[in-house]
Structures are given as C-alpha cells and as structure tokens.
Amino acid sequence: MTLPRNRALLLVVLLLLASCDGDKSSRAATDTAQDTQAATDTTPADLTAPADSADDLPETAEDNAEDNAAEVQEDVAIALPAQCSTASAPGLVACVQQARYEADLLTVASTPRPPGSAQWQLVQDLCATTFEQAGFSVTREAFTYDGRDGVNVIGTLVGQSLPDEKVYVSAHYDHITSCLGADDNGSGLAGLLETARVLGGGHYDRTLVVVCWDLEEAGLLGSAAHVTALHEANERVVASFVYEMIGYTDSAPNSQALPPGFGLLFAEAVAKLEDNQMRGDFIALIGNTSGSDAGQTLNLYADALTLPAQFLAVSDALLSSGAVGDLLRSDHAPFWLAGYPGLLITDTANLRNPHYHCGVGEDSIDTLDPVFAARVLGATLGAAATQLGVR
Ligand SMILES: [Zn+2]
Known part of the structure; x- marks a missing residue:
C-alpha cells in the first residue's frame, strides 16, 4: 500500500461533495448491507450446477454497470461443502490450505525485499515457479514507467469459450x-500464490490472469504500466481482484480508524462500524461501479465463511470527482482509472495496522491473523470462480 495522500485536501473536497453525492453513496452502502442481511435470511440454494452455456455467465462490465444501477443483484445464501472440489465455486473454497499460505508468507516476509535486492528476486522467482507449477503460462513483463524499471510476473490460463x-x-x-x-504485502502475495494453486488446476470459460506486481510502493508503477497497455490494446477485463494487506485484525474497540470526512460519503457503512465499536476485525471490499458485482458475490461468500466484511461501492461520479484519493492507494486504481472493474480487498492498512511501513514496530508475521487471511482467500476464490464461469 502506498502512503496516504494529503488528508487536509481530501477533507475539503469531501465537504464540498457531501451535499451532492453523499446521499447517493450512502444509499448504495445501505442497500448493500440490507441485501447481504436478506441473503443470510434465505434458504441456502444449491449453486453447484455447472454453467452449461455462455448465457449462464456473469454479465460483461457494461452490463454490470446497468445492473448495479437497477439494483437487480441476485442474492442467495451460499452453502459451502466441507470437501475440496474443483467442480463448483463453493467447492473450490474448501481447497484453500492455510498451511501453504503461511509457508509462503514465511518465505516472502523473512527478509526485506526492496526492488533489485536478492530477496526481491527470490520472491519474483517464487511467483514464476508457483504459477508454472499451478498450470499457468508465465511471462516476466519487464517495464519502464515513470522513469523506473521493474518486472511484473504474469500467469495466464486461457479460457475455453470466452478467451477474450x-x-x-x-x-x-x-x-x-x-x-x-x-x-504489506506479504499477506496479499502469499494469498495470491495460494489462490493460483487452487484455481490453476481448473478449466474455465473466461481467461484467468494472475499477477505479481512490481513497484507498487513507488507509485503503482507495475500495475499502471500493464493496465495502460491493456487499455491501449482494447483488451476486455470483466473482473479484477486485488489483494492489498489481508493479514491484520484487531478486535479491540476503537482499533479501526477512518479517513477524515469518510462518514460524509459512506454514512451507513460508518454507522455499521460504529455499531461494532469501531473494531478492526473485518475485511474491506472496495469496488468501483463495474466491480460491484464481484464485490457483492465476495460478500456473500464472506457471510458463508463467517468472515466479517464491509463492502463499499464507489460510484463513477464520486470516482471522477477526485475526492477519493485515500481509496486509490493500491493496484486496483489503474483498473478503475482505465474504466475497468476493480475490487480492492484489504485490512485497511495504516487505518488499522500500527506496523504499517514499520511505523510502530516491525510489520512482522507474528502480528498477523492467518485464520482471517485464509477466510479472505476462500471468499475471494468463490467470487473469482463465479466470474470465471464456475457455478
Ligand atoms: Zn505499502
């Protein structure tokens, strides 16, 4: 996660916007919370039937935007099988192995890994070998962006009926x-590697791309370079899940902070956090309009896993206003700014974790919550598999 932007400026812009956009955004958050509650009250449905045609697939990004505007998200509670199965999205959730996640986290976060260091190279190699062994075609994408040279590691699993x-x-x-x-971001990276292991063995309608980004801390340079090229080539992206710090929780009251002025834009969401005494025990899911479909599916899987989650939908109007700088601090931002769907999955970084960038003590493994992280992976796997065409 990159550093926060100028808070004073953000607050001024938020105050200016509160009268025009606040009600709309708050209403969206309210509806989401109500929809989620309604989902938990319904009878679990069998979602294990495989998709048999493209008609059963989630809609395109354009369609999603229309659907979200019409608020026709279909919410059903999800029943999770106990056994790992690649035949269904709920079955894939049970394939997550917390021990593999923790082993990768130990490898990644045992030594600092600034760009160009031996540990940075080791982790880059770990991405490539893990993706290859999971069944992906792997490329190391060397880039120059904003005067800096870096290397993204890209794994691709080509879709069978909708490869584009x-x-x-x-x-x-x-x-x-x-x-x-x-x-930051050993937890997210180890989570990505476990996600790739689980999803790599499947065959999907859509193409799955897994990426280890470089130079995020220098200003999102790796993701910006890649997404800029995607956009220029008119490539289609139907969903984009970004793990950015998924390992830290604190169940103590008032352990969760918020950006200044946040309550003006997301009043209902903030009220929900206040009802929980501002405990930092949830995963934040922050999507743009076209990323909301994936976010709401992930939220349903979180419910099924008893993972506390807070979903926030950032409207296109709010995004284009420039008032949400604090929500643009990771690799989902280039997707949003290019008009692609994007979903940030985060423990909220320095708004909860005092060890962020080693501010107060080391950002070390012993401060993290691997049970929480494993649930985040399960919920994300369910949502990603759904977007890939698995039911
Ligand atoms: Zn960071």
Whole structure:
C-alpha cells in the first residue's frame, strides 16, 4: 500500500461533495448491507450446477454497470461443502490450505525485499515457479514507467469459450527498504500464490490472469504500466481482484480508524462500524461501479465463511470527482482509472495496522491473523470462480 495522500485536501473536497453525492453513496452502502442481511435470511440454494452455456455467465462490465444501477443483484445464501472440489465455486473454497499460505508468507516476509535486492528476486522467482507449477503460462513483463524499471510476473490460463474476457487476481510483491512487510504485502502475495494453486488446476470459460506486481510502493508503477497497455490494446477485463494487506485484525474497540470526512460519503457503512465499536476485525471490499458485482458475490461468500466484511461501492461520479484519493492507494486504481472493474480487498492498512511501513514496530508475521487471511482467500476464490464461469 502506498502512503496516504494529503488528508487536509481530501477533507475539503469531501465537504464540498457531501451535499451532492453523499446521499447517493450512502444509499448504495445501505442497500448493500440490507441485501447481504436478506441473503443470510434465505434458504441456502444449491449453486453447484455447472454453467452449461455462455448465457449462464456473469454479465460483461457494461452490463454490470446497468445492473448495479437497477439494483437487480441476485442474492442467495451460499452453502459451502466441507470437501475440496474443483467442480463448483463453493467447492473450490474448501481447497484453500492455510498451511501453504503461511509457508509462503514465511518465505516472502523473512527478509526485506526492496526492488533489485536478492530477496526481491527470490520472491519474483517464487511467483514464476508457483504459477508454472499451478498450470499457468508465465511471462516476466519487464517495464519502464515513470522513469523506473521493474518486472511484473504474469500467469495466464486461457479460457475455453470466452478467451477474450479476462478475470484478474493480483497482488504486489515489492516493499520498501528496511521493513519486512509481512502484512504489506506479504499477506496479499502469499494469498495470491495460494489462490493460483487452487484455481490453476481448473478449466474455465473466461481467461484467468494472475499477477505479481512490481513497484507498487513507488507509485503503482507495475500495475499502471500493464493496465495502460491493456487499455491501449482494447483488451476486455470483466473482473479484477486485488489483494492489498489481508493479514491484520484487531478486535479491540476503537482499533479501526477512518479517513477524515469518510462518514460524509459512506454514512451507513460508518454507522455499521460504529455499531461494532469501531473494531478492526473485518475485511474491506472496495469496488468501483463495474466491480460491484464481484464485490457483492465476495460478500456473500464472506457471510458463508463467517468472515466479517464491509463492502463499499464507489460510484463513477464520486470516482471522477477526485475526492477519493485515500481509496486509490493500491493496484486496483489503474483498473478503475482505465474504466475497468476493480475490487480492492484489504485490512485497511495504516487505518488499522500500527506496523504499517514499520511505523510502530516491525510489520512482522507474528502480528498477523492467518485464520482471517485464509477466510479472505476462500471468499475471494468463490467470487473469482463465479466470474470465471464456475457455478
Ligand atoms: Zn505499502
């Protein structure tokens, strides 16, 4: 996660916007919360029937935007089988192995890994070998962006019936100098590797792309370089999941902070957090309009896994206003700014974790919550598999 932007400026812009956009955004958050509650009250449905035609697939990004505007999201509670199965999206959730996640986290976050260092190279290699062994075609994408040279690692699993429609799951692997970065972003990277292991064995209608981004801490350079090229080539992205710090929780009251002025734009969401005494025990899911479909599916899987989650939909109007700088601090931002769907999956970084960028003590593995992270992976796997065409 990159550093926060100028808070004072954000607050001023938020105050200016509160009268025009606040009600709309708050209403969206309210509806989401109500929809989620309604889902938990319904009888679990059997979602294990495989998709048999393209008609059963989730809609395109354009269609999603229309659907979200019409609020026709179909919410049903999800029943999770106990056994791992690649035949259904709920079955894939049970394939997550927390022990593999923790082993990768230990490898990644045992030593600082600033760009160009031996540990940075080791982690880059770990991305490539893990993707290859999981069944992906792998490329190391060397780029120059904003005067800096870096390397993204890209794994691709070509879709069978809709290969031009891409689903991304990604995390950055670089970190700043002299800090272990276990949460930022060892947790997200280890989560990506486990996600790739589970999803790599399947065959999907859509194309799955997994990416370890470089130079996120330098200003989202790896993702910006890649997404700029995607956009220029008119490539289609139907969903993009970004893991950015998924390992830290704190169940103590008032352990969760918010950006200044946040309550003006997301009043209902903030009220929900206040009802929970501002405990930092949830995963935040932050999507743009076209990323909301994936976010709401992920939210349903979180419910099924008893994972506390807070979904926020950032409207196109709010995004284009420039008032949400604090929500643009990771690799989902280039997707949003290019008009692609994007979903940030995060423990909210420095708004909860005092070890962010080693501010107060080391950002080390022993401060993290692997049970929580494993649930985040399960919920994300369910949503990603759904977007890929698995039911
Ligand atoms: Zn960071």
